[in-house]
Amino acid sequence: MNAQPSLATERLVLRPFRMDDAASVAAMAGDEAVADMTLLIPHPYVVQDAVEWIATHAESFATGKSAQFAITERAGGTLAGSIGIDFVPRHAKAEIGYWVGRAFWGRGFASEAGRAVVRWAFEERGVERVESFCFTNNAASARVLEKIGLRREGLARGYVKKGTTRMDCLMFGVVRDEFE
Template sequence: MPTALPRLSTSRLLLRALESDQAEALFTLANGPKIADNTANIPSPYTLETAQTFIASVAEKYRAGELLNLGMHLRESAELVGIVSLRLNARHHYGHLGGWVAAHARNQGYAAEAASAIMDFGFTELGLQRVGSQCFGRNKESARVMEKIGLRFEGCMRQAFLKNGVYEDLLGFATVREDWERRL
């Protein structure tokens, strides 16, 4: 596994690690109510301290082979518009895809573009065999993104996640290396 955090690019995005001076921007974007509501691990409220801790931990978690977190930056302006991640399980050659897009940048294809790029990196550079993801059953937008990028729906785990006192259904999606390579 490479030890330096990658910099990935797409036609419209630059995916790279966040720098400490971006903590306030991350805090502002991630503190939106829909971000925490639709993700498993983002707290609400999302504080400046949370943003600083997140940024400070990225390189160490990647070097440990646990997690790759990259900021989604618009190529033209370098503006941060979201986060894309792969939670890594080296033993099983598995990556769990995650991420979010800021409210003002949604419905522009950035999530699919970033997810495809990080998945390609996972398969080609990290040697992953499988990449999967989950979303809450009510999160139709995330489900559409996963299908758009080639993850197959694998099923619904009913009431599998307790979020804000409510048991949420989790929809599971995944692809394997062979299917990913075939789509190219």
């Protein structure tokens, strides 16, 4: 498989992570306000956690498992967050997940990045469905998902475990026909 591409939007460049992003990733993802709303970011989260996470990306992309993009500002290149997509080839579908550093919230970055990744998945990766979910108390993420064209499909009770707590989740998805 070719190297992971970068995706450019009006204000952002979504590019593969580099090892020198680790300190910024740890600072932003280590924020409890980010970790609380995500499934996979432990708290506390330190630079070594980010280094180990970034080290998995190349193989995950090469094997078609996932793509992780650093959300960076087009002007200046500052790292602002992360958006990832996991592929489920058997079902020709993919799942997106993202976070934005608190200092960058409310500027439309998650929505702008999300639109680009959904488009890339449909146009370049041949998926027929893109889905996502968020905790029921994550109104900002539910709004992002709606803004990028995923439709709210339902409530899955006790869908995941965060630590020892079962979490209800709102389910979102968009299928190819709707996207086109």
